[in-house]
Amino acid sequence: MLDTSTENSFILVVDDTLTNLEIISEALTEAGFEVATAIDGKKALQKIQHRLPDLILLDVMMPVMDGFETCKHLKTHPETHDIPVIFMTAITDTDSKVEALSLGAVDYITKPFHKAEVLARISTHLQLRNLTKNLETRVVERTSELNRVLQDLQEYQLQLIQQEKMSVLGQLVAGLAHEINNPVSCIYGNLGHALSYFESMSHLIDLYQNYYPHPVTEIQNEISEMDLEYVRSDLPNLIFSMKEGIQRIRDMSRSLRIFSRSDTENKIQFDIHEGIDSTILILKHRLKGSENRADIEIKKHYGEVPLINCFPGQLNQVFMNILANAIDALDESFTSNQSSVINSEIIGIPQVLIQTMLSEDTNNVLIKIKDNGIGMLDEVQQKIFDNLFTTKPVGKGTGLGLSIARQIIVQKHEGKLEVNSAMGKGSEFIITIPID
Template sequence: MIGLALASVSANSAISNWWWLQVIITVSYYAIPTMLVYAIYKGRDIPFQWMFLVFGAFFVTCGTTHVIETWYVWFPESLVSEFMKAITAFVAGSSVLLLLTLMPFALALPSPAKLEAANLALENEIVERRKAEAALAELAEVLEEQVKTRTAKLSRANAFLSKEVLERKKAKKALQESEAQLREKATQLEQALQQLQETQAQLVHTEKLSALGELTAGIAHEISNPINFINANIAYAHNYVEDLLRLVKLYGKYYPNPVEEIQEEIETVELEFLKEDLPQLLSSMKVGTDRICAIVSSMRNFSRLDKDGMSFASIHEGIDSTLLILQHRLKANGKSPAIQLIKEYGNLPLVECYAGQLNQVFMNIISNAIDVLRESSTSPVLNSQRSCPSIQISTEVAEGDRAVIRIFDNGPGMTEEVKNKIFNHFFTTKPAGKGTGLGLSISNQIVREKHCGCLECLSRLGEGTEFVISLPIRQQKSETSRLVEMQEAV
């Protein structure tokens, strides 16, 4: 509008020399929106920025209109002026409408006094916050100092505790090592005590057997001389009796009618019965003395002391001697039937061994078999499963240089658990007072350690039991010397 007025004045007054004034007006029109845009660019948080842009557009259109009006003065017939007037009118109307809508918001803006009061309140709040921050910083420093002090104390306490824990760990480790050593020593002492008890029991058992062997040998020696005397004289007595009976027969032939006193004596002594019974009596005495001589010989063979070390002996003689001693236990006894003995001897050569100790092994195994058969004879179930209790003994040569002895009984057999423990010291399945649990243990030791052999038990429940003894026929020289040293040490 200002430009239009100035343009009218200029035109009406026809003052063409005021061109510099037109330039200043035009520059002003375009400088105002330029500064508005710059202000919006620098102050991006200014409210109602779009309104500043509208004002800038209005000033640009006004300036453009002024330029066109000036041009119209020089060139009156141009339509550009009318077009720009229309644009200017549209922009002006739009600005008025926008100002009407913006007016409530503009009126709602706080006054400078309120802004000053708000600014003062903000400054006071900033001061308070700074004081609070200073107090917080001071408290933080105090707290940090306390934390440092507490941390130092905790570090010292932690170091002390770590040292104490380390010492306790060392003490615990030492205690564990000491406890392990004590346990090991206790185990060693327990094993030594068990070995001592086993050795003591074996020594007692060996001493008893040795004393029994010496006693048996002494008894056999003492019985041998008189029984041999009796046995030898029985033959002469038999001959003498036959001569006397022959003489009595001749006397009766040539003197059939003796005197009355002789006839009475003949009837008193029962001469006919005497002539028949006396030879039988002498024959039975001969059988008895032969039996006693065989028993004495078996006792001597069984009770060998083996003081001179190993010697070549007959295994069959040792078994027969053992069976002869145990023969009374094989016979029927009350409700127990007789035990059948089956011998299947092979062609065994003489075996280098301790004959007396092997006889002890045979005695232990066969005696146990007899005990089992006697105990099982009272069971009707087992009796129904077998025809007759029996013990079978067989021998053979195996691998060319080993003598094998098998002793089998058709008893009830044994479980796997019992079979695994049967050679342990003091293990027995017999009632208390009837077994020491040393027989098979000592037998195993005699076979394995003294003869470098093998003693094996084969048994299944309900199928009987078999002991297999395997011995080298000839002992190796190194093994023989070692066994002699062990025997001497014992």
């Protein structure tokens, strides 16, 4: 009885004897198979080009192209390699059977045929092929499923790393900013009072000198020794300088609070320029020059962009990762041992250009961060966002920064993070974030 899984299978019968073709074709048709015939190997290969059979019955001794040659041809082509081939032969010597099997045939049938045997063997090999196909499909599906699970696990690990990192960093920076802010606010407020007190004392000195222009010798000597006029003229400048320094500390404290702000479960309105500026201020110490390069120049070209719905803390981390990488690239590019390979298009001053603008459809904000470093090779660009990929020496990088950055932009903000780079022409990262 024919297995239902093999019904309607397409079988190609190749034999140069018409009687054999008729007998086998009739038996296979009655059994529910779809049948095609060919009288030699060459014509069989021509028919296969139009439609691939599920199984081939192949005679050994044929003109033009015999069965062995035909089988060799079938097994050397990927599209026909897996088609089961059963040889039909009147030759009973063992060598011929061994050769047939060594060429890739799955079985052989000895002439004269026995209908039941032929149908049983065909049905068995069709079932085996179907099982093999199903197994291969399940392996592919299972492999794909495992790859998805692995990718999900890696992304989840990145989320945990990022959340833990931001949580610890946020607590540390927020606490530091709070501790700095208290004494700084005290100093900033008291400097105003100090200036007011000095002005009052200076007025009192003017009154004293007006009514007592000729004090005793000891007082005159002290005035001359301390250079009173210079002190009176310079002290306000000192107070203003201290006030400016304290203001810079206050700005840094504010930047730390902006950068480390905790994200809620929902997105909030945020000024990306404020986030970029706070990140630059935190990285300011890394912009200073060294014996290998000049100060890094930050050029900002901010467009008129609205507030965007986002997770500010996470977005600040993206700015930090990209800008820190740009500084690393400039450090590497402008060292003395790299100067010989830097393209002439790279100017002598290391620079980072930051641009913000609306997309053409005004639905997205574009943030472009470009350095004028040495750039990246194509193979590096293709892996730059991969988890744990890094070109930095051991201990200098984890390979997580850009991977986390892309996850934040793509998954958390439904945006895009792209890179354009060429050797000798620097690198540019382009962040696209929906406004709503």
